[in-house]
Amino acid sequence: MEERIEFIEKKALPLNLPYKLYFVYDDGSKVNQGVYGSLECAEQDKKKYESEIGTRHSNGRILKTITILWGNGNEI
Numbered sequence: 281m282e283e284r285i286e287f288i289e290k291k292a293l294p295l296n297l298p299y300k301l302y303f304v305y306d307d308g309s310k311v312n313q314g315v316y317g318s319l320e321c322a323e324q325d326k327k328k329y330e331s332e333i334g335t336r337h338s339n340g341r342i343l344k345t346i347t348i349l350w351g352n353g354n355e356i
Contacts, residue, residue, distance in 0.1 A: 300349045301325055305341035313346075322348045 297315040299322040304310050313329070316322040326346050336342050347355055 304345045
């Protein structure tokens with residue numbers, strides 16, 4: 281079975297990794313910030329970005345929250 285691949289930050293990562301980190305902006309849009317093989321890694325990056333909550337990003341939107349999704353979109 282061929283494995284689907286997504287390119288993030290110039291690295292090939294399998295899409296079936298269980299944890300995904302999303303930025304949620306003030307307009308309701310969500311941006312996948314990365315995929316992780318462990319909850320610990322996803323939580324480390326979430327903590328790294330938490331200081332950006334409430335700031336305007338280069339895309340012109342304000343970061344409202346950061347969330348980790350597991351599996352088929354279940355929020356942790």
